[in-house]
Amino acid sequence: MLRVIVRRLLQLVVTLIALSALIFIWLRNLPGGPVDALLGERATPETRALLTKALGYDQPILVQYGKFMQRILTGDFGNSIRTGDPVTEVIGRAFPATVELALAAMIIAVGLGVPLGYLAARWRGRFLDNLTIAGTLLGISIPIFFLGYLLKDVFTQNIHWFPPSGRVSTGIDNTNVTGFFVLDGLLTREFDAAADALWHLLLPAITLATIPLAVIVRITRASVLDVLNEDYVRTAEAKGLRHRTIRGRHILRNALLPVVTAIGLQTGALLSGAVLTEKVYNWGGLGTLITDSISGSRDYPVLQALILLAALVFVVVNLLVDLSYAFIDPRVRVR
Amino acid sequence: MSERSIGLLGERKKARLEELARASADKGGVSLVRDAARRLRRNPVAIVGAIIVGLFVLVAAFAPLIAPHDPVQRFDELTRNLTVDNIPGASSEFPLGSDPLGRDFLSRLIYGSRQTLFVGVLATLIGLAFGVVFGALAGAFGGWIDVILMRLTDVMLALPSLLLAITLVAMASKSSQWTVIFAVAIVNVPIFARLLRGSMLAQRESDHVLAARALGVKERNIVLRHMLPNSLTAVIVQATLTFAVAILDAAALSFLGLGDPDINRAEWGLMLGVDGQRYFEVRPELAYYPALAIIVVALGFTLLGEAMREAIDPKNRR
Numbered sequence: 001m002l003r004v005i006v007r008r009l010l011q012l013v014v015t016l017i018a019l020s021a022l023i024f025i026w027l028r029n030l031p032g033g034p035v036d037a038l039l040g041e042r043a044t045p046e047t048r049a050l051l052t053k054a055l056g057y058d059q060p061i062l063v064q065y066g067k068f069m070q071r072i073l074t075g076d077f078g079n080s081i082r083t084g085d086p087v088t089e090v091i092g093r094a095f096p097a098t099v100e101l102a103l104a105a106m107i108i109a110v111g112l113g114v115p116l117g118y119l120a121a122r123w124r125g126r127f128l129d130n131l132t133i134a135g136t137l138l139g140i141s142i143p144i145f146f147l148g149y150l151l152k153d154v155f156t157q158n159i160h161w162f163p164p165s166g167r168v169s170t171g172i173d174n175t176n177v178t179g180f181f182v183l184d185g186l187l188t189r190e191f192d193a194a195a196d197a198l199w200h201l202l203l204p205a206i207t208l209a210t211i212p213l214a215v216i217v218r219i220t221r222a223s224v225l226d227v228l229n230e231d232y233v234r235t236a237e238a239k240g241l242r243h244r245t246i247r248g249r250h251i252l253r254n255a256l257l258p259v260v261t262a263i264g265l266q267t268g269a270l271l272s273g274a275v276l277t278e279k280v281y282n283w284g285g286l287g288t289l290i291t292d293s294i295s296g297s298r299d300y301p302v303l304q305a306l307i308l309l310a311a312l313v314f315v316v317v318n319l320l321v322d323l324s325y326a327f328i329d330p331r332v333r334v335r
Numbered sequence: 336m337s338e339r340s341i342g343l344l345g346e347r348k349k350a351r352l353e354e355l356a357r358a359s360a361d362k363g364g365v366s367l368v369r370d371a372a373r374r375l376r377r378n379p380v381a382i383v384g385a386i387i388v389g390l391f392v393l394v395a396a397f398a399p400l401i402a403p404h405d406p407v408q409r410f411d412e413l414t415r416n417l418t419v420d421n422i423p424g425a426s427s428e429f430p431l432g433s434d435p436l437g438r439d440f441l442s443r444l445i446y447g448s449r450q451t452l453f454v455g456v457l458a459t460l461i462g463l464a465f466g467v468v469f470g471a472l473a474g475a476f477g478g479w480i481d482v483i484l485m486r487l488t489d490v491m492l493a494l495p496s497l498l499l500a501i502t503l504v505a506m507a508s509k510s511s512q513w514t515v516i517f518a519v520a521i522v523n524v525p526i527f528a529r530l531l532r533g534s535m536l537a538q539r540e541s542d543h544v545l546a547a548r549a550l551g552v553k554e555r556n557i558v559l560r561h562m563l564p565n566s567l568t569a570v571i572v573q574a575t576l577t578f579a580v581a582i583l584d585a586a587a588l589s590f591l592g593l594g595d596p597d598i599n600r601a602e603w604g605l606m607l608g609v610d611g612q613r614y615f616e617v618r619p620e621l622a623y624y625p626a627l628a629i630i631v632v633a634l635g636f637t638l639l640g641e642a643m644r645e646a647i648d649p650k651n652r653r
Contacts, residue, residue: 011489014486014489015486015489015490015493016493018486018487018489018490019490019493019494022490026506137634137637137638138630138634140579140633140637141579141583141629141630141633141634141637142626142630143583143586143587143590143607143608143626143629143630144587145587145590145608145612146607146611146622146626149611149612149615149622153615153619268495269495269496270495271495271498272495272496272497272498273497275497275498275501275591276497276587276590276591279590279591290498290501291591291592294501294504294505294591294592294593295591295592298505303502303505307494307498307502310494310495310498311493311494314493314494314495315493
């Protein structure tokens with residue numbers, strides 16, 4: 001097991017190094033070069049030469065790469081072109097917003113998806129099953145930003161159940177502790193602030209949850225169907241075990257492996273959906289940051305850090321998924 | 336695999352695929368492809384999917400005959416009352432009303448099927464082509480080629496798909512329909528490559544490859560005639576599913592302002608992502624119709640793909 005972990009960690013490091021090298025090459029090959037990207041096209045030759053020297057772009061490429069890696073490893077990504085603030089600060093501000101949104105979405109997707117998938121499998125071919133399958137197909141075929149606008153239109157314009165955008169209402173005094181607004185409200189016992197943050201969170205979270213929900217339902221259903229036909233389930237039934245025991249120990253536990261994979265993959269992929277969802281609800285997280293860093297003039301220092309961060313989160317989540325197998329399935333532990 | 340979906344590949348490919356399938360099937364048995372096709376024809380899900388896909392292709396092919404007006408012409412009747420807050424609705428001459436520039440919305444929707452088909456097909460095919468080459472090389476040769484190619488796919492898979500597409504578009508100096516097509520295509524390369532490599536590796540261990548090797552068939556022919564054709568079915572199924580993803584991703588890029596900047600071009604993703612979003616409060620129909628078109632077509636390809644996947648699953652073989 002330990003050997004597997006070490007090997008996977010090494011692979012992860014290699015992947016990230018390769019990605020950083022690609023980003024390095026990309027930034028070096030920007031139209032007009034990185035200096036123009038920073039200064040804009042109207043800079044004078046003097047300022048250009050000055051910045052070229054200051055940033056070390058006159059040095060050999062390998063030296064440059066070494067410095068680039070050194071800066072990345074020490075967490076120095078430079079300053080945002082757009083705002084001038086340090087990139088780490090810009091990202092640090094946006095990070096909790098996206099994590100909060102993603103967590104809420106995953107709670108909805110898993111909390112609803114696994115039971116629904118299980119029930120659909122148990123009543124295969126019945127009304128609930130067909131309805132669920134139709135729903136999941138629609139869920140993966142609908143552009144989620146459109147769904148976002150639709151939900152927003154219905155629930156904030158026609159019936160005023162939810163606030164249209166943002167993370168808190170104006171006038172709510174929210175003490176910032178962790179950056180997770182719901183948690184902050186609870187920690188500081190400002191329950192009105194927590195409730196308000198939750199209120200704002202629900203609609204975006206539902207929007208973001210659609211695709212993972214659809215995928216998790218489908219995988220759970222397929223996996224439970226596979227297990228239901230296994231001999232050991234019939235044996236357990238023949239032995240007269242209680243249905244609850246069979247369901248828990250024999251069916252769910254064995255069916256869970258592919259579901260965990262799906263949950264992990266979907267968690268990693270949430271950032272894709274977050275880019276769209278955050279734009280619809282003006283959420284102000286990493287997704288918004290990505291959109292803002294790309295539209296108009298491109299904010300390369302921020303983009304570069306965001307890409308590396310996204311990749312890091314994605315591969316680490318995938319690694320954790322693989323490792324979690326060992327806890328669910330003892331057979332993996334032996335190998 | 337359905338007769339219809341093979342039909343899309345052209346008659347020659349079809350004949351070749353069937354010949355290959357026949358060659359590799361057990362004597363006296365039913366070929367995998369034919370067996371799957373039979374199961375597919377009996378599956379109502381596949382038929383619904385195929386009908387949607389068929390209609391979509393027909394509309395795209397005959398758009399000039401179906402559309403009542405020129406999709407890029409701005410009509411005086413429509414521009415006369417056109418403001419940011421007032422976009423003329425349905426009239427007898429313009430059944431779905433105007434778009435934000437005073438053009439016939441219905442005609443643009445109909446012509447939009449062409450551009451959507453073009454973007455979807457090209458993005459899928461380019462992704463498929465690179466993915467097949469990568470996957471086949473990795474699966475056929477193994478060794479260091481395999482290691483390098485698979486590490487490369489690792490890097491591409493290290494980013495969530497839309498984020499990778501955004502990154503790729505951001506890399507281009509300015510966006511056009513081609514940046515969208517290539518970005519969406521490249522996102523799918525590692526998926527195809529992995530899939531093909533996996534099934535080629537499985538083929539490598541199979542009895543018919545062993546038999547071919549024992550007979551002294553050249554390595555090149557083993558790969559091209561025995562391993563590759565038998566591994567392609569899964570990839571073709573994936574391509575059908577990828578089409579749905581491709582048009583959704585293209586729409587998402589448009590929504591983020593990274594799409595095709597050509598305002599004359601009618602494409603559903605652009606119509607939904609740009610106009611539909613901007614004028615949602617004024618005239619939500621501008622979003623509803625392209626969205627509906629995208630959803631129905633994506634659904635059609637997904638249904639067809641899922642049914643194909645089910646049909647080629649050996650578990651369902653009788």
